[in-house]
Amino acid sequence: MSEPSLADLLDTVRVVSIPLRVRFRGVAEREVALLEGPAGWGEFGPFLEYGPAEAARWLSSAVEAAWLGRPPTVRTRVPVNATVPAVTPDAVPGVLARFPGCTTAKVKVAERGQSPDDDVCRVAAVRAAMGPHARIRVDANGGWDVDTAAEVLGRLAPHGLEYAEQPCAEVEELRDLRISLARRGIDVPVAADESIRKAEDPMRVRDLDAADLIVIKAAPLGGVRRALDIVAECGLPAVVSSALDTSVGMASGVALAAALPQLDHACGLGTVALLDGDVTADSLLPVDGQLAVRCVSADAALLDRWSAPPDRVRWWRDRLSAAWELA
Incomplete structure (x- = not known):
């Protein structure tokens, strides 16, 4: 066409x-x-x-x-995580209630104007609300330097972290952080997000051994097909996430997750629940912690x-x- x-x-x-x-x-x-x-x-x-x-x-x-x-898919449903913004601990249960059935949560940390103590309390509240068997990952959006990331992740590690997403801004910092965490005996995998979707050469994450896994998003990478190519070339496990889309945009993220040959992690595709409205009456919202793979049309x-x-x-x-x- x-x-x-x-x-x-x-x-x-x-x-x-x-x-x-x-x-x-x-x-x-x-x-x-x-x-x-x-x-x-x-x-x-x-x-x-x-x-x-x-x-x-x-x-x-x-x-x-x-x-x-969108390209052909290999699955009809995609597991998703809850997303917890940088809220106070008392607000955590209300946020999680918008993600029924989700057994994984991504928690925002390193928010400007907040302290590591705020991050620790927020993650602790998520763990308390979701129980010992839930998976919890944190997302710093590149907000820490290497020393701060190692210190805060050391404090967060006892709460059981699936991984830390983009704890530092630069690829070299991610590499150095992985070395620092290993030397300190802190078992927290590192995921690259901005270092993939904003990079001129996303393969530097692979070449510098800077991450244990990558986070991919359809829109910032130029579409589903381009994102699939990056995953294939990079060779690291991938988590699909979103960019605070409406259900129309979210459908591309779901299509990407559904087309990946291997999908071992819940995806950050439940954020339509954070919007107080949508462009369709049939919103892409999780049911039993999963999203159905389908097209979405906007309502006039x-x-x-x-x-x-x-x-x-x-x-x-x-x-x-x-x-x-x-x-």
């Missing part, structure tokens, strides 16, 4: 702004642009601070979904309900045009 023109994209684009139940990544509302093509719907939702070059990959993913469709009435103000629509149309030049 032929690729769309920029005019095709601008003719179909709809921009929505959906409030979050809890602030996440420092934002209270999630803005995304949705595209409709012959294969269905795609989502263009790079975070607002991302420049055109990075946004171009997100646009490629949206175009893949709407004009090309909900697109109208969550439609962004005119100035934001213009901003997104300009952003789409800039990304198109580089896609």
